[in-house]
Amino acid sequence: MIRLSVNGKTHEVDVDPTTPLLWVIREQIGLTGTKYGCGIAQCGACTVHINGLPMRSCSLPVSAVGDSKITTIEGLASGKTLHKVQQAWIAHEVPQCGYCQSGMIMAVAALLRAKPKPTDADINEGITNICRCGTFQQVREAIHAAASA
Numbered sequence: 001m002i003r004l005s006v007n008g009k010t011h012e013v014d015v016d017p018t019t020p021l022l023w024v025i026r027e028q029i030g031l032t033g034t035k036y037g038c039g040i041a042q043c044g045a046c047t048v049h050i051n052g053l054p055m056r057s058c059s060l061p062v063s064a065v066g067d068s069k070i071t072t073i074e075g076l077a078s079g080k081t082l083h084k085v086q087q088a089w090i091a092h093e094v095p096q097c098g099y100c101q102s103g104m105i106m107a108v109a110a111l112l113r114a115k116p117k118p119t120d121a122d123i124n125e126g127i128t129n130i131c132r133c134g135t136f137q138q139v140r141e142a143i144h145a146a147a148s149a
């Protein structure tokens with residue numbers, strides 16, 4: 001059994017220790033907001049926070065997480081109050097198909113924690129998530145809006 005802390009709750013899962021965290025989150029714990037895109041740490045669709053830092057869960061063995069605190073998109077809001085990034089996403093109508101967006105939002109939330117007022121260069125460097133719908137300009141606008149909120 002492996003014990004995980006996800007969004008403030010403890011879960012015990014019976015999985016192979018090499019299983020990527022993404023699949024444990026989705027299939028054992030049932031939180032399907034975190035998406036599978038490439039499976040090779042390139043696209044960012046699977047981004048979650050581990051102790052507040054953005055990690056690509058498709059390439060992280062569950063055994064490597066230990067007692068770190070995992071936050072998924074389902075745990076980003078504070079109760080009924082959406083995170084400021086989620087609020088900016090709605091205000092700027094960022095999502096198109098939406099598939100990449102939970103990973104994008106988690107990456108942006110972590111960026112703003114590290115750099116509360118990111119420049120365009122910071123965004124270029126820090127947000128490498130891929131959006132096949134090409135929402136990059138809306139993402140950038142919403143990041144600046146969230147940073148000013």
Ligand code: FES
Nearest residue numbers: 037038039044058
């Ligand atoms: S699915 Fe993890 S980075 Fe693409």
Ligand code: FES
Nearest residue numbers: 097098131132133
């Ligand atoms: S909104 Fe469709 S892939 Fe990003």
